[in-house]
Each structure stands twice: as C-alpha cells, then as structure tokens.
Amino acid sequence: MTYKPERQVVLVVDDAPENIDVLAGILSSNYRVKVALNGKKALEIASSDDAPHIILLDIMMPGMDGIDVCKRLKENPDTKGIPVVFVTAKGEMSDETQGFAVGAVDYITKPVNPQLVSARVKTHLALYYQNKHLEEVVAARTSELNSAFNKLKAASIDTILRLSRAADYKDDDTGVHVIRMSNYAAAVATQLGHDKTFIENLLWAAPMHDIGKIGIPDRILLKPGKLDKEEWEFMQRHSEMGSNILMGSDSEIIQLAEVVALTHHEKWDGSGYPRGLKGEDIPISGRITAIADVFDALTTKRPYKEPFSIEKSFAIIKEGKGKHFDPNVVDAFFAAEENILKIKKRYQDGSIIPMSPLAPN
Numbered sequence: 203m204t205y206k207p208e209r210q211v212v213l214v215v216d217d218a219p220e221n222i223d224v225l226a227g228i229l230s231s232n233y234r235v236k237v238a239l240n241g242k243k244a245l246e247i248a249s250s251d252d253a254p255h256i257i258l259l260d261i262m263m264p265g266m267d268g269i270d271v272c273k274r275l276k277e278n279p280d281t282k283g284i285p286v287v288f289v290t291a292k293g294e295m296s297d298e299t300q301g302f303a304v305g306a307v308d309y310i311t312k313p314v315n316p317q318l319v320s321a322r323v324k325t326h327l328a329l330y331y332q333n334k335h336l337e338e339v340v341a342a343r344t345s346e347l348n349s350a351f352n353k354l355k356a357a358s359i360d361t362i363l364r365l366s367r368a369a370d371y372k373d374d375d376t377g378v379h380v381i382r383m384s385n386y387a388a389a390v391a392t393q394l395g396h397d398k399t400f401i402e403n404l405l406w407a408a409p410m411h412d413i414g415k416i417g418i419p420d421r422i423l424l425k426p427g428k429l430d431k432e433e434w435e436f437m438q439r440h441s442e443m444g445s446n447i448l449m450g451s452d453s454e455i456i457q458l459a460e461v462v463a464l465t466h467h468e469k470w471d472g473s474g475y476p477r478g479l480k481g482e483d484i485p486i487s488g489r490i491t492a493i494a495d496v497f498d499a500l501t502t503k504r505p506y507k508e509p510f511s512i513e514k515s516f517a518i519i520k521e522g523k524g525k526h527f528d529p530n531v532v533d534a535f536f537a538a539e540e541n542i543l544k545i546k547k548r549y550q551d552g553s554i555i556p557m558s559p560l561a562p563n
C-alpha cells in the first residue's frame with residue numbers, strides 16, 4: 203500500500219447512527235467513508251479486500267466493545283497495521299488509557315470537534331502511510347544491497363571454481379570432478395546435520411582441495427603407470443602446497459579450503475599424509491572431503507585405471523570404515539546414498555558444467 207493523499211478509506215465504527223452521521227459528514231468530502239454499527243461488522247470490513255486506511259472506533263458498544271475490537275485488529279497480521287483512533291464520550295479517561303494500551307494511536311472525545319477530527323485523521327494517515335512508504339523504500343534498498351552482495355559472492359565463487367578447474371585442467375578439462383566431489387561432500391555434511399553456512403562453505407571450499415597439484419610436475423601428475431617412491435613423496439606435497447596457496451585469507455570459504463587442502467589425505471587410523479593425524483584430530487571438513495574425493499576417484503577413469511563399478515566402490519568405502527575413514531562419516535555417506543547417486547548422475551564425465559554458481563543446476 204503506497205501513500206495516497208486522496209480518497210483513502212475511513213471506517214467509522216459506532217453503535218449510534220447519529221454519531222456515525224456526524225463523523226461521516228465531517229470526513230466524506232475528503233475520504234471514502236465506510237460504517238459499521240458493531241464490532242463484528244468492523245472486523246469483517248477491516249479484513250476485507252477493500253480494507254480501511256484508518257479506523258475511528260467507539261469504545262462503549264453493546265456486544266464486543268471498542269477495546270476488544272482494537273485488540274482483535276492488532277492480533278491479526280492483516281489488520282494490525284491499520285491506525286485506530288478511539289472516539290469516546292467525555293469522562294472515560296480510564297478507557298482512553300486502556301485504548302492506548304491495546305494499540306490505538308489517538309483518541310477524540312465526544313461531542314466531536316469537526317476541525318479536530320479532520321486534522322487528526324489527516325495527520326495519522328500521513329504519518330502512518332509515509333512511514334510505510336519509508337519502510338518500503340528501505341526494504342527495496344536492502345533488497346538491492348542483498349542482490350549486489352549475492353552477485354559479488356557469486357563472482358568470487360565463480361573465481362574459486364575457475365581456479366580449481368585450472369589446477370585440475372591437465373587431467374580433467376571439464377572441471378566435473380571438483381564439482382561432483384564438492385557436491386558429495388555437501389551431501390555428507392548435510393546428512394551429518396551441519397548448519398547451512400558450513401555446508402555452503404564446504405560446497406565452495408572443497409573444489410580447491412587439490413589446488414596444490416599446480417605445483418606438481420607433469421611427469422608425475424600425468425604418469426600413466428604407478429609412481430615410484432620419490433615421485434609419490436613429491437605427489438603428496440600437493441596437500442601442503444595447496445594449503446600454502448590458500449593460507450592467510452580473510453574469507454571463510456578460503457580458510458575452510460586451506461584446511462581441506464591440507465587434510466583431505468589424512469586417514470582416521472593415522473596412516474594418512476601429510477601429518478599422519480588420527481581420528482578427530484583431523485578436522486571434520488578433511489574427514490568429509492576424504493570420502494567424497496576417494497569415492498569420485500574410484501568411480502571415474504584415471505590415467506592409471508578404468509572406473510570401478512558403484513558396488514565395488516561402495517565396498518571399498520565400507521572396507522575403509524574406521525581405517526581410512528571416520529566411521530560416522532561413512533555411515534552418513536551411505537545414509538545419503540540416494541543423493542550421492544543423483545549427484546553422480548547429474549555431473550557425468552564429459553558433461554559441460556555451468557561454472558557460475560548462479561547458473562541453474
């Protein structure tokens with residue numbers, strides 16, 4: 203409802219028709235006047251499609267009195283914003299006090315003074331609807347700001363994904379591995395009951411888990427056969443290289459990505475790398491991305507292997523419960539099996555992945 207200075211609707215509620223006539227006579231030249239002879243009718247009109255912009259409400263009425271009507275108006279989300287002015291017979295001061303307590307904006311005493319009625323109605327309409335207009339302006343500005351913030355966030359996530367894709371480009375030029383793996387990680391985190399912020403941060407942090415591979419020479423990274431001891435030791439350095447690349451950021455996502463890069467090859471039983479962390483010493487983001495990364499590696503083609511079947515891959519994950527993987531994370535992974543398989547289907551190898559986080563899935 204925007205502010206309109208003319209032809210606003212005033213609802214006059216009074217059980218005495220002569221009082222209504224007086225008020226209608228004062229107001230009808232500037233406003234559309236609706237009338238109600240009792241509280242029930244007043245509530246009906248107030249919540250109708252053609253609701254009044256202000257209500258002049260008698261207090262002493264048979265049946266539902268004005269105080270009760272006002273209370274009910276203020277309890278109903280559809281009508282609580284309509285300003286209510288009590289019109290009371292002189293000497294009902296305690297009623298007036300009670301009237302303010304139930305949410306009226308003003309009161310006028312009977313017999314009414316026409317100029318006063320016109321002035322008060324005009325003032326309250328202007329105040330209320332100008333405030334409302336201001337609220338609308340603020341809401342619109344807030345929404346513009348949110349939208350600008352979301353665009354900025356989307357741009358930064360877009361950069362993250364492209365950077366991750368760059369690191370992975372030599373063995374996966376579609377970027378599909380990082381997208382699939384980070385979606386698996388988010389599905390497991392959701393199953394574990396993590397909050398929305400953590401899940402979203404993990405979704406955007408996980409793609410950077412192997413960013414340190416940028417520092418691994420091609421002869422090792424792309425070697426079709428098994429790596430020798432020295433090559434393997436060098437390969438393992440991608441965890442620390444990744445964490446060094448991401449270190450010291452103010453961004454929560456990059457901070458999480460740093461942890462993920464450093465810890466996604468740690469194993470629950472302490473046999474992982476680079477630090478040989480054990481059990482819950484491994485940050486949960488590392489424990490989750492470990493399973494997501496391994497499952498994706500098992501089910502996809504690599505230079506040194508054909509993809510394993512889902513069944514075989516699931517069996518390997520189960521076998522790793524309590525050894526390679528956190529048992530709770532394994533349970534969450536299988537509890538989220540349906541989602542995991544949906545993600546695998548959606549982001550198949552060779553699919554063109556929309557890089558922008560704003561692109562529809």
Ligand SMILES: [Fe+2]
Binds near residue numbers: 411412440466467
């Ligand atoms: Fe890795």
